[in-house]
Amino acid sequence: MGAAGFSDGHRGRKVKVVVFLACLWCLVSLSCAGRLSASRQKLEVQKHLKRLNKPPIKTIQSPDGDIIDCVHISHQPAFDHPFLKDHKIQARPSYHPEGVFGENKMSMGPKERTNPITQLWHMNGKCPENTIPIRRTKKEDVLRSRSVKRYGKKKHRSVPKPRSADPDLTNESGHQHAIAYVEGDRYYGAKATINVWEPKIQQPNEFSLSQIWVLGGSFGEDLNSIEAGWQVSPDLYGDNNTRLFTYWTSDAYQATGCYNLLCSGFIQVNSEIAMGASISPVSAFRNSQYDISILIWKDPKEGHWWMQFGNDYVLGYWPSFLFSYLTESASMIEWGGEIVNSEPDGQHTSTQMGSGHFPEEGFGKSSYFRNIQVVDSSNNLKAPKDLGTFTEKSNCYDVQTGSNGDWGHYFYYGGPGRNPNCP
Ligand SMILES: *[C@@H]1O[C@H](CO)[C@@H](O)[C@H](O)[C@H]1NC(C)=O
Numbered sequence: 001m002g003a004a005g006f007s008d009g010h011r012g013r014k015v016k017v018v019v020f021l022a023c024l025w026c027l028v029s030l031s032c033a034g035r036l037s038a039s040r041q042k043l044e045v046q047k048h049l050k051r052l053n054k055p056p057i058k059t060i061q062s063p064d065g066d067i068i069d070c071v072h073i074s075h076q077p078a079f080d081h082p083f084l085k086d087h088k089i090q091a092r093p094s095y096h097p098e099g100v101f102g103e104n105k106m107s108m109g110p111k112e113r114t115n116p117i118t119q120l121w122h123m124n125g126k127c128p129e130n131t132i133p134i135r136r137t138k139k140e141d142v143l144r145s146r147s148v149k150r151y152g153k154k155k156h157r158s159v160p161k162p163r164s165a166d167p168d169l170t171n172e173s174g175h176q177h178a179i180a181y182v183e184g185d186r187y188y189g190a191k192a193t194i195n196v197w198e199p200k201i202q203q204p205n206e207f208s209l210s211q212i213w214v215l216g217g218s219f220g221e222d223l224n225s226i227e228a229g230w231q232v233s234p235d236l237y238g239d240n241n242t243r244l245f246t247y248w249t250s251d252a253y254q255a256t257g258c259y260n261l262l263c264s265g266f267i268q269v270n271s272e273i274a275m276g277a278s279i280s281p282v283s284a285f286r287n288s289q290y291d292i293s294i295l296i297w298k299d300p301k302e303g304h305w306w307m308q309f310g311n312d313y314v315l316g317y318w319p320s321f322l323f324s325y326l327t328e329s330a331s332m333i334e335w336g337g338e339i340v341n342s343e344p345d346g347q348h349t350s351t352q353m354g355s356g357h358f359p360e361e362g363f364g365k366s367s368y369f370r371n372i373q374v375v376d377s378s379n380n381l382k383a384p385k386d387l388g389t390f391t392e393k394s395n396c397y398d399v400q401t402g403s404n405g406d407w408g409h410y411f412y413y414g415g416p417g418r419n420p421n422c423p
Pocket residue numbers: 167168171392393
């Protein structure tokens with residue numbers, strides 16, 4: 001018994017030693033692999049930052065913590081694109097659409113007066129002529145992303161698809177919308193004046209945005225989209241500020257496109273407005289209201305898609321060759337809000353859309369789009385025909401259209417997310 005016991009114990013010790021050594025080897029190699037992949041990631045991040053952040057001529061520190069680099073116009077990220085090597089920058093569009101709702105023709109009651117809006121970094125300086133302001137991407141910005149490759153890109157299939165035959169398709173990504181839209185014609189641009197708020201975001205991996213979509217093609221793998229508006233996105237920017245943004249893709253958010261200037265594509269010509277920079281002030285409940293005008297249109301001569309911010313800032317253009325369907329025209333325009341519902345704690349998110357209040361509440365409480373217009377085939381701005389609406393769950397976020405002499409076609413949209421009717 002004793003001998004057997006000893007030999008068993010001996011064998012047991014032997015096994016223990018072998019297991020111990022194996023574990024040690026595992027730990028060492030794991031930490032080595034870990035350290036290797038960490039240093040590989042560090043290198044990858046550095047390379048990516050070098051690609052994004054071009055050498056500045058001047059640097060401006062914004063009060064919100066952003067660094068704005070004034071980069072020579074011909075050194076901007078767009079020119080990393082192989083197709084743009086010999087591109088001659090268009091200083092201005094050859095054509096500017098005219099419409100019935102020039103901002104100056106608007107008359108609003110004193111209660112409904114809205115105020116001009118600017119970018120926060122303007123408090124600390126200006127970019128010189130022949131440069132463009134670019135929000136510098138920091139290491140932390142890239143590290144917050146799931147992968148260096150996906151940094152600055154939307155998840156797949158985040159475009160609202162009205163009257164979708166397959167509700168799961170509109171739902172699977174957790175993206176929810178409250179929008180107005182037109183389709184069934186050829187469109188050469190879109191315009192709207194968008195109320196600006198700072199919606200609360202429950203989780204850093206969620207966002208809330210309000211924007212125009214200019215869409216080409218069906219909703220397949222080759223969907224073309226040009227987008228612009230304002231957004232709050234803690235993951236993308238590291239804070240809860242409301243920021244001006246653009247987006248483009250020519251393959252339904254897969255390989256092409258990005259936010260702002262975070263890949264080569266958009267060519268900026270304006271030295272005063274920075275994509276991705278904070279806009280201020282924002283509207284307050286039952287108090288001062290602020291809005292921004294955005295116009296996107298196709299230059300009939302060169303075929304590029306231009307973007308204007310407010311009445312004064314022509315920001316730049318998306319060259320026509322980036323797209324397939326949009327080289328001709330857009331087949332659908334959408335205006336409205338989008339949020340991500342990641343269902344934290346198994347319930348609907350309380351991330352707000354718009355002001356966080358439902359459309360019924362009206363001006364000063366609910367967020368709006370006004371002076372909704374499209375650019376037609378003769379390059380005129382005109383009121384949309386048959387404005388449809390769409391929302392996945394109207395108890396969470398809703399939309400209501402209307403029209404009158406002052407605001408033309410408009411809608412109120414948004415909501416609080418989680419509430420007794422949206423559990
Ligand atoms: C979205 O998905 C949830 C569950 O994930 C489901 O309860 C809900 O009905 C879906 N909504 C639509 C519009 O399909």
